[in-house]
Amino acid sequence: MHKVEFDQLGETLFHETLDNGLTVYILPKKGFSKTFATFTTKYGSIDNHFVPQGETEAIKVPDGIAHFLEHKMFEKEAGDVFQEFSKQGASANAFTSFTRTAYLFSATGEIDKNVKTLLDFVQSPYFTEKTVEKEKGIIAQEITMYDDQPDWRLYFGIIENLYKNHPVKIDIAGTVESIQDITAEHLYTCYNTFYHPSNMILFIVGNVDAEQMMTLVKDDQAQKTFAEPAEIERVYPEEPKEVAIKERVLEMSVQKPKVFYGLKPEKLDLIGPEMLKHELAAQLAYELLFGRTSDFYHEAYENDWIDESYSFDYSLESGFGYALIGSDTHKPETFIKEVKHTLQNAVEKWPFGQDDLDRVRRKKIGFFLRALNSPEYIANQFTNYAFNEMNLFDVVPVLEELEVADLQQAFALVSHESQHSVFTIMPSKKDAE
């Protein structure tokens, strides 16, 4: 077992890669009553085109299957796994993102039992035609619920605008139609390909003894048999540099317009330390341009082009990414014009110096230290970073090394007009009576 001390943060991380390829991280947290564990596979909604384990030809699977599989992992021949977690006083859950499927629990007691339950249920698939059919109604309601949420539609609308071919533009849950095609056989194919321990990370944080917990996990894994680890062949389409759709409008039952201005980064093949440096630099650049201390925000808020719903975000993964700036607004036209204007000005002359960088850097370091109070944040974010070959605990040192030029370079990767798009939701005419 490896032990890494992060003195500045006052944290000690234990980790080990087991014989079957599973990577295990344990982070004891003093003073906490709860333990939070996530068991995550590097498999999300974008992995819809791949070579199944043991075969040679790539196949395409129905939209929404990774999420469907997440739902079905909880049902076994003996019943629902939630019942077992409940008995052991654990709150269990799961989520599917573009790139990951995570199974998790948090509990303040019976931690050994709960960790066993987590490992066992994720490592013993049970799918039948009957259980698959039964889930279709439930997931259809989940999709319908999201369909009625304007903020979700806005988010997916802009991503569909930005990407022409990449599967990130497919809704994570699929559609009510696409999930009808899913069969138990499909689920086994996806499971056998992506749920191999070598494609997974177990992260346990909280009130645990690292030595004892690592032994428990090792013993558990040694008793189970797995296929030999094999490289997974995932197929992603070519994606042009420019956006797919420049502008779109959707009508919905909302009280005023909602808008997202989206930017598609130019360089999407970064990985590891380079990716971390770029992402942090880009986030600081956006903080300076669109954050609460920016001229843009001040103007926009005082003039009522934005309200409390205003947000901006920069996110980068392997193969896709986006910057988003958005708000509910009575003046979508003005808002869009002003965002463009702000971006254009930064292209012509980079307006920020050392003092600005120092200020937002301090803010970011503070945010990061606050986030380390949250076991959930640590487990989720660490796993996400690890799948991209980055280390969460490098964030502060990398931030400390950033220079003004790094921010400028990171910003330059999204500055071209052809990489920009706008999605707007307007109040439906039916409502405006």
Place this chain on the structure above:
Amino acid sequence: MFETINIAKGVNVHVNETTQFKTINFSIKFKDKLTEEKASARSILANVLQHSNEVYPSHTALRMVLDDLYGTSLYIDSSKRGSEHVVTLNVETVNDQYLSEKGVLEKVLNLMYIVLFKPNFENDLFKESIFIREKHSIVQRIESVFDDKTRYAQQRMMELALPNHPASITSNGTIQAVEAVTNEQLVAEYQEMLTQNEIEIYAVGDVKPEMIASYVREFLHFKDREKAIAVAPMELVKPEQSRVLEHEDMKQGKLHMAFFTPITFRDEKFPVMQLMNGVFGGYAHSKIFVNIREKESMAYYVSSSFASQFGLMFVLAGIDSKLEKKAVSLVLKQLEDVKKGNISDIELDQTKALLINQLKEALDSARGQIEIYDQYMELTESFEPEYMINKWKNVTKEDIAAVAEELSLEMTYFLSGKEDDTNA
């Protein structure tokens, strides 16, 4: 958990000295009576005070100084609890020991003083342009509820079921009442908040209680004030209509049901009612979840919640709009089961285990510690989780059946997109 030090009459400091967190959390709670007018004025006030002040006269200037203090977070929110309206100044700052710079804590307390005591005044009124802008912000906040159909449906049901009752008065008030507030009224409300509201000050982190108390005395000049007279909870009045159907442009049907119960937070049967709600609909093992979602595949979400301050229990579900009747009858059938005491040992044990877990987990965040301690203050001098755990442990199926018997369904509200309602 917390050590309490009295600062002035009606002003207390509660400190939890702990090394659990890397940050220091403060909350200053100003408590007043909940009315539509007060909620409206105090929401504007919260926004105006966190916008800017005499020393940092623009939003940008205030946010810059916070960034410089290692991204110290500072926000003021307005909320309600029962018949009380609460304005809370929340501050979270990084503990010096993780930084090369020292003296951050004093700077943060001084900033709290500026935010509360040095507002952005012009001629003894709040700066007019900011006053108008923040009024508008609150109006926009109230309007935006409509975009989230689950929140909107719940609010509609409350307005219809219990008009002019604290249960249906929102913490931001109403658009009409917000628009009616004048700058003079806001100044009067501000003075009243500082000088007459009861104040609870919380600090959680690696800090000494005595030190925090002396900082509070040094930086925040809170004077004596009269203890508020406890307001008796308002009676629940039967709604005029028991079933309401409304339509908006949407796909899913939103079913919201409201039940009355004589049991509130102050009742000795409060822990029993918490367990009843858990067995019935609080969790993934609960009766309505298992029967409506897992067995019938009719819903993705279906749950119940117990609003103990008012003596209300709600059921919420997202369903196909053609299935309203069926969903309602399934919910009521499960309630009948609970009333009959058809509860297995496993269901009871699971619910107890999860309630205990939820409480312990909530205490793993500074904010959770503050909120729970503040809520239980009126029941027990110094709250510890065992206080509730011991009460839950002894509850039996018969106890749960008995409190279920006292529930009465008072309103079924259904919001859907389809005009051609097939079960009318």
